[in-house]
Amino acid sequence: MDAIERRLRDRREEHLAQLKSLLSIPSISALSEHKQDIRRAAEFLKEALTDAGFQNAQLMETAGHPVVYGEWLGKPGKPTVLVYGHYDVQPVDPLHLWQTPPFEPDIRDNQIYARGASDDKGPTFLHIKALEAILQEQGELPVNVKFCIEGEEEVGSAHLEAFLNEHQAQFQADLVLISDTTMLSPVKPSICYGLRGxxxxxxxxxxxxxxxxxxxxxxxxxxxxxxxxxxxxxxxxxxxxxxxxxxxxxxIELSPEERAEYAKLPHDDESYRKSLGLPALHGEPGYTTLERLWARxxxxxxxxxxxxxxxxxxxxxxxxxxxxxxxxxxxxxxxxxxxxxxxxxxxxxxxxxxxxxxxxxxGGYPYLAPYDHPAIQLAADAYTHAYGVKAVFTRMGGSIPVVETFSQLFHKPVVLMGFSLGDENFHAPNEHFSLTNFDKGLRTLCYYYLNLPTALNA
The missing domain is CATH 3.30.70.360 (Alpha-Beta Plaits)
Structure with missing residues (x-):
């Protein structure tokens, strides 16, 4: 592990330059004039997977924008991880509110600013670089890995379910790993085990x-x-x-154990109210703010x-x-x-x-994972390794319909390991991604992949 992390540190500037190149592509799926940019971003990721050591990297056509696929299947009998991400981004309006152009990535105050930096090019890129480092240092991966990186998440993933059904055997895996959720705070990593539909x-x-x-x-x-x-x-x-x-x-009501755990989380209603400029909070009686946001x-x-x-x-x-x-x-x-x-x-x-x-x-279905599953518990250990504190388990108020699609299609756990923060302006001007989380995210993922075989055999 030390040698892998040393390799990541030594190649940090190279990795950031590659991320900037990806962020420079205006892959806005909602606007038809960016159709060629969507394909350019997909091609970039296909080449990145090939350069990282993945085989069969290709663009798989859908009724809309292509899915980027790549695989490393050199461990027969070991678990297979399907990594999901998306390379499309939101429109940038209003443009005049951006401090720097949205597709000219700029690093300032230890943040990288660009559309897609946090949602979801940056976190998806972490997986490629983490796995590349393991391959380069050890010559192999501890598990089999497949990538499914789509180009229509920001417009509802309209064609993905039909595509996955058509290619179900190719994408079959023992678990799905996604980094498209947020952490609770910069010093409090969190694992999301539930999403609203x-x-x-x-x-x-x-x-x-x-x-x-x-x-x-x-x-x-x-x-x-x-x-x-x-x-x-x-x-x-x-x-x-x-x-x-x-x-x-x-x-399905929250369990008493879940409510007790939520009550321990560092949330303050008064600070939350003031941050939103509200005279008062409002919501369904009988539930706390976090319960209303995540589970009602x-x-x-x-x-x-x-x-x-x-x-x-x-x-x-x-x-x-x-x-x-x-x-x-x-x-x-x-x-x-x-x-x-x-x-x-x-x-x-x-x-x-x-x-x-x-x-x-x-429409999209809600999702609830069994957070006592070994693959999800290992995620908490991986955050502890990189951040020095154990992650907490939370739900998220937002929706990622593809999570339930994967769950229903493969009947396997979906592990949500996010590295973005809620205040990083995804979908808004001046979107950014913390370079601290860039560095720690790589360490977290390397630890996770390296220890996954042991966790799943436990």
């Missing part, structure tokens, strides 16, 4: 066949904006509880629009209004069932004089 929909409400003059028609006809506000108000109680019938029926479902209004939006006044009664809604779901909940319940609720509470169209959108 997602259910999204749009509500389109219509009244008359056109907008109407508020003087000529006001008081005699329904107003679409009024009707939508009335309808949306039926979705929650004043205390924040979701009032859709059956919404909580399938929720939500129904959020993401956008409402209708009527006149311009400067000044327009005396109009709008005939259309729209709302965008997403739910974060927890283990036990099915996104399709939740959308069924919301649609039933909407139909039941549609105001008089209005008609509603309910449009189903993205």
């Amino acid at each position: 997602l259910a999204a929909c749009q509500i389109d409400l219509k009244t008359a066949n056109s907008d109407l003059h508020s003087g000529l028609y006001g008081g005699a006809v329904p107003n679409a904006v009024h009707a939508l506000v009335e309808l949306l108000d039926t979705l929650h109680a004043p205390d924040g509880t979701v009032t859709v019938e059956g919404f909580y029926d399938d929720v 479902p939500t129904l959020e209004l993401n956008g409402i629009y209708g009527g006149f939006q311009g400067e000044g006044t327009k005396t109009v009664i709008p005939n259309e209004a729209h709302a965008k809604v997403t739910c974060r779901l927890v283990p036990g909940q099915d996104p399709n069932k939740i959308l069924d319940l919301i649609e039933t609720h909407i139909k039941k509470h549609t105001p008089v004089g209005a008609t509603v169209t309910f449009i189903r959108q993205d």
Whole structure:
């Protein structure tokens, strides 16, 4: 282990230069004008895998952007790890808020600034370099490794599930390893063992066949904006509880042990409130802030629009209004069932004089791992080796739908070892990645891979 870590230190500047080259590619999956940039990023990673010593590195075509694949299968009978990451990034708007151009990586204050630095090019790159160091120092890996690096995560991984089903035998593994989650703090590494799922929909409400003059028609006809506000108000109680019938029926409650562990974590509600500029926190009664964030479902209004939006006044009664809604779901909940319940609720509470169209959108299942699994417990030991403190086990409020896809497809544990921090501005201007976590992340991963055979045979 000492020789491997010494090799990593000696080649640090070379590795950072390679990471900068990857971060310089504007692989924005949401914008069609960057289609060729997406392919350039994929080609870069294919070459990086080849240079690191992986065989059969290739671009595998999907109905959308390609998946980068590579393998090292020199240990028959030993476990196989499937490493997942993504090379696509979010758009960079608003551009004027970036201190340096988003695709001209800049290192300052021990951080590397660029779009994709933290989400997810930087953490994915760590796996390639950690495994490369082991191969160069020892001539072999302790386990078999396959890579699946996709180019559509930031647009919902629409084609990945069908792709994995088609190539299931090629991607079969004993566990899946992902570094696309966050650590609790710079000095408190954390292993995420649970993710919330997602259910999204749009509500389109219509009244008359056109907008109407508020003087000529006001008081005699329904107003679409009024009707939508009335309808949306039926979705929650004043205390924040979701009032859709059956919404909580399938929720798997936190165990007393989990609640006790969460209570030990270094979270302070008052500091959290102040950091957000809020006069007060708000949420489902009977649960702490961390429990609400990680283990309770939500129904959020993401956008409402209708009527006149311009400067000044327009005396109009709008005939259309729209709302965008997403739910974060927890283990036990099915996104399709939740959308069924919301649609039933909407139909039941549609105001008089209005008609509603309910449009189903993205969905993803929640995930909950058995955190006593040896592969997950080893992750805690690996963080201890690199950070000097043992990692804590947490859930995460966000959604990574592909995690549940892997779980359902392979019926193997998914280990979430993140090295990003929650304040690194992923999806926002000035995204950055800590070079301390770059260094410690490499040490963590090397320890993990080297000790995995022993842990799984325990």
